Ligand SMILES: Nc1ncnc2c1ncn2[C@@H]1O[C@H](COP(=O)(O)OP(=O)(O)OP(=O)(O)O)[C@@H](O)[C@H]1O
């Protein structure tokens with residue numbers, strides 16, 4: 001059994017529909033989801049704002065590779081093209097972390113690095129995650145503490161869409 005924390009983001013086309021497509025693909029695996037946040041682009045590329053959210057999902061048989069395969073299927077279905085690193089995209093699905101019965105799974109494999117090596121420095125990941133799971137931690141450090149380490153302006157710029165409309 002594994003539980004995965006998925007970060008989903010979109011800044012091209014029908015951003016909300018792209019996020020919803022991952023909820024649909026997860027089906028009964030979905031166990032929790034954050035609200036949807038509008039977030040300034042992270043990573044230095046000038047582009048439109050993103051919508052971001054965090055999804056938590058569970059499967060009794062799946063291994064980390066199965067979560068990556070689902071992420072890549074969803075990106076493919078959204079006609080995701082890989083061009084500029086950290087550039088605009090219809091849909092980005094990252095595996096932030098994955099737990100099994102023994103705890104947080106660690107992997108240095110570049111095809112699937114766990115926990116995600118940049119998640120701890122991204123307010124667009126940490127803010128929704130803390131909202132969906134107030135006690136969450138990453139690499140043994142509480143998400144709220146990771147947030148305290150980021151510039152306050154970056155954290156404050158991650159704003160929930162208003163009104164929530166079901167999310
Ligand atoms: N934890 C992970 N989650 C998702 N993809 C990962 C992970 N670790 C490694 N990868 C690999 O990273 C590759 C590039 O992913 P992608 O193009 O989505 O990167 P990116 O979103 O531009 O950047 P970032 O990884 O910083 O979010 C994927 O092909 C995938 O195999």
Ligand SMILES: Nc1nc2c(c(=O)[nH]1)N=C(CO)CN2
Pocket residue numbers: 008009010039040041042043050052085086087092124
């Ligand atoms: N705010 C925000 N910025 C990003 C995002 C994202 O999902 N949200 N994804 C990126 C792709 O790697 C690059 N920058």
